[in-house]
Amino acid sequence: MWDYSEKVKEHFFDPRNAGAVDDANAVGDVGSLSCGDALRLTLKVDPDTETILDAGFQTFGCGSAIASSSALTEIIKGMHIDDALKVSNQDIADYLDGLPPEKMHCSVMGREALQAAVANYRGEEWSDDHEEGALICKCFAIDAVMIEETIRANNLRTVEEVTNYTKAGGGCSSCHEGIEEILTAVLAERGESFDPNAVAAEIKKPTSGLTNLQRMRRIEELLEEIRPNLQRDHGDVELIEVDGKYVYVKMTGACAGCQMAATTLGGIQQHLAEGLGEFIQVLPHEELARRAAGA
Amino acid sequence: MTSGIYLDNNATTMVDAAVVEAMLPYFTEQFGNPSSMHQFGDKVGRALKKARKQVQSLLGAEHDSEIIFTSCGTESDSTAILSALKAQPERREIITTVVEHPAVLTLCEQLEKDGYTVHYLKVDNKGRLDMQAYQRLLSDKVAVVSVMWANNESGTLFPVEEMAEMARSAGVMFHTDAVQAVGKLPINLKDTSIDMLSLSGHKLHAPKGIGVLYLRRGVRFRPLLRGGHQERGRRAGTENAASIVALGKACEMAHEAMDFEKTFVKSMRDRLEQGILERVPHCFVTGDPGNRLPNTCNIAFEYIEGEAILLLLNKMGIAASSGSACTSGSLEPSHVMRAMDIPYTAAHGSVRFSFSRYNTMEEVERVIEAVPPIVEQLRKLSPYWADGGPVEEPEKAFAPTYA
Numbered sequence: 141m142w143d144y145s146e147k148v149k150e151h152f153f154d155p156r157n158a159g160a161v162d163d164a165n166a167v168g169d170v171g172s173l174s175c176g177d178a179l180r181l182t183l184k185v186d187p188d189t190e191t192i193l194d195a196g197f198q199t200f201g202c203g204s205a206i207a208s209s210s211a212l213t214e215i216i217k218g219m220h221i222d223d224a225l226k227v228s229n230q231d232i233a234d235y236l237d238g239l240p241p242e243k244m245h246c247s248v249m250g251r252e253a254l255q256a257a258v259a260n261y262r263g264e265e266w267s268d269d270h271e272e273g274a275l276i277c278k279c280f281a282i283d284a285v286m287i288e289e290t291i292r293a294n295n296l297r298t299v300e301e302v303t304n305y306t307k308a309g310g311g312c313s314s315c316h317e318g319i320e321e322i323l324t325a326v327l328a329e330r331g332e333s334f335d336p337n338a339v340a341a342e343i344k345k346p347t348s349g350l351t352n353l354q355r356m357r358r359i360e361e362l363l364e365e366i367r368p369n370l371q372r373d374h375g376d377v378e379l380i381e382v383d384g385k386y387v388y389v390k391m392t393g394a395c396a397g398c399q400m401a402a403t404t405l406g407g408i409q410q411h412l413a414e415g416l417g418e419f420i421q422v423l424p425h426e427e428l429a430r431r432a433a434g435a
Numbered sequence: 436m437t438s439g440i441y442l443d444n445n446a447t448t449m450v451d452a453a454v455v456e457a458m459l460p461y462f463t464e465q466f467g468n469p470s471s472m473h474q475f476g477d478k479v480g481r482a483l484k485k486a487r488k489q490v491q492s493l494l495g496a497e498h499d500s501e502i503i504f505t506s507c508g509t510e511s512d513s514t515a516i517l518s519a520l521k522a523q524p525e526r527r528e529i530i531t532t533v534v535e536h537p538a539v540l541t542l543c544e545q546l547e548k549d550g551y552t553v554h555y556l557k558v559d560n561k562g563r564l565d566m567q568a569y570q571r572l573l574s575d576k577v578a579v580v581s582v583m584w585a586n587n588e589s590g591t592l593f594p595v596e597e598m599a600e601m602a603r604s605a606g607v608m609f610h611t612d613a614v615q616a617v618g619k620l621p622i623n624l625k626d627t628s629i630d631m632l633s634l635s636g637h638k639l640h641a642p643k644g645i646g647v648l649y650l651r652r653g654v655r656f657r658p659l660l661r662g663g664h665q666e667r668g669r670r671a672g673t674e675n676a677a678s679i680v681a682l683g684k685a686c687e688m689a690h691e692a693m694d695f696e697k698t699f700v701k702s703m704r705d706r707l708e709q710g711i712l713e714r715v716p717h718c719f720v721t722g723d724p725g726n727r728l729p730n731t732c733n734i735a736f737e738y739i740e741g742e743a744i745l746l747l748l749n750k751m752g753i754a755a756s757s758g759s760a761c762t763s764g765s766l767e768p769s770h771v772m773r774a775m776d777i778p779y780t781a782a783h784g785s786v787r788f789s790f791s792r793y794n795t796m797e798e799v800e801r802v803i804e805a806v807p808p809i810v811e812q813l814r815k816l817s818p819y820w821a822d823g824g825p826v827e828e829p830e831k832a833f834a835p836t837y838a
């Protein structure tokens with residue numbers, strides 16, 4: 141059974157504005173192929189003020205399609221048509237205290253019916269530009285078409301990147317297999333194959349807004365701040381290299397070879413990250429040599 | 436039972452009180468591991484043996500060692516199909532039908548990705564198969580045929596006994612998903628050529644999470660789960676003793692009630708169907724009414740949508756199910772209704788009523804009273820409906836722009 145809000149149930153069991161408006165001067169007929177639902181919205185618009193005097197719906201669809209239609213008519217009655225056009229599908233869903241992710245398309249259908257009806261009133265032709273695919277990520281209601289298009293437009297290669305761009309896969313992660321399949325298919329279009337071990341390309345963003353030199357100085361300052369703590373334990377730290385988000389340091393004195401070295405590095409990392417306002421990783425300088433050797 | 440009217444027995448059934456009583460001791464006093472050498476294990480071992488015999492008897496199997504207990508119908512289906520592929524690596528084809536349960540279809544789709552060829556037999560508008568098309572596909576490249584005995588949505592029966600004969604003549608293994616058939620139809624496996632059969636406990640008044648794979652003696656087999664020697668090494672994992680005992684008891688009771696199923700359960704179903712068809716215009720029975728399970732009726736109510744019907748029925752305490760897209764969570768309308776080429780304005784309004792021997796005629800009468808006003812109420816909201824009837828040429832009068 142769907143987890144419908146009380147508001148959805150109320151609008152389903154007792155729909156407002158059901159049926160066609162008698163002397164309507166705007167009609168919008170839309171449907172969603174993916175689930176077969178369809179909706180006719182009829183409006184009576186005052187030609188002088190362009191406000192919506194009355195609205196009625198007829199819906200062939202499930203509980204949430206009927207509830208979304210009912211909610212839409214309640215929201216737009218009394219609105220100027222320009223303001224009504226600003227009503228988003230999220231507004232409809234919010235009015236109903238939310239819809240299950242699988243049912244968000246019901247609210248999309250409502251908004252489209254409104255656009256179609258206004259186009260009809262203005263004597264224009266309305267055509268739908270959005271295509272709906274199979275629902276992949278149920279946590280964030282992201283469908284296959286959206287994922288495919290985003291992969292194509294941004295040359296994405298990994299599940300992590302898809303999550304960064306679309307949010308899909310960022311929740312419970314059970315759709316990762318589905319996302320991998322889409323990646324495999326889209327990458328194949330451009331003659332590439334999907335590599336599950338590829339690392340996500342770093343999203344370039346000027347994180348702390350500092351120049352390289354300022355950032356380097358800031359790192360030194362931050363290290364100075366914690367140096368007294370280390371010296372109290374008869375140890376010390378020396379900055380060796382900064383490479384993007386990697387900060388290489390050399391632990392000296394009692395800190396070198398100390399069993400707590402890893403914990404200490406963690407503490408330094410946290411202090412630097414907080415002070416810089418960006419994510420950085422503090423690594424022992426041996427790591428630098430290893431990486432340079434290409435291991 | 437509760438005050439509601441439960442007509443969704445193809446989804447799952449109530450565990451019979453006698454079945455619960457039979458299984459309870461196996462949680463407490465009889466908690467032993469049947470493999471153990473001591474008295475605690477021994478008693479459980481004997482109980483499992485009895486249950487195996489009870490299942491054997493309901494299925495009409497020749498040997499009790501042909502019964503393998505699994506965790507569910509889905510596991511039995513997967514085990515059967517994957518075993519056939521593993522045992523015959525040179526055979527890379529599978530024959531099945533477009534209307535199987537996802538337990539078979541989703542697995543087959545995955546196997547296609549893995550490089551196997553799957554032939555999906557189509558159905559006509561009454562849900563029937565084309566036997567000649569089937570015959571033409573049988574060859575020594577086919578590892579297994581997997582065809583359901585009874586369809587879970589429409590109740591339509593497939594001629595699996597005949598199809599198993601044809602497979603045997605062609606030297607091809609035959610598996611049937613009989614999850615909906617077992618307990619509702621007399622079955623006598625020793626007189627058939629069926630090599631493997633799946634059943635699921637929760638469809639015949641046993642608990643959820645227990646199933647059986649029938650494996651004819653001598654049929655080549657490769658286990659899905661390897662490990663301990665349980666089920667003669669064919670399905671490792673310590674036995675779900677309480678549920679196995681329960682399934683045995685449920686099979687015994689189903690066997691005894693078989694005639695009741697054919698007569699009384701069928702008469703309740705027929706009464707409901709007749710009552711609704713008489714009172715509600717523009718609705719029809721889907722599938723093959725003359726050749727279906729005695730407990731199932733699937734009615735398509737035109738111009739309205741199934742989930743909306745279910746919500747209103749539920750408000751009146753009546754439980755049924757629907758082939759509408761919106762009840763599945765997948766947004767896909769029922770693949771069974773689509774396969775039968777039912778127009779979508781009807782397929783979306785298909786409602787399945789499925790009975791058990793615990794329903795009563797009095798409940799049937801109450802449902803017959805409840806359905807017509809619900810349909811009428813929803814049709815008033817439908818753009819395909821006006822002034823007490825469908826709009827003229829509905830497909831033209833209302834032709835929405837599709838997303």
Ligand SMILES: Cc1ncc(COP(=O)(O)O)c(C=O)c1O
Nearest residue numbers: 507508509536538587614615635
């Ligand atoms: C025809 C059919 N096969 C398989 C299954 C799956 O059985 P289980 O739920 O025990 O895995 C079902 C249950 O819905 C079914 O109807």
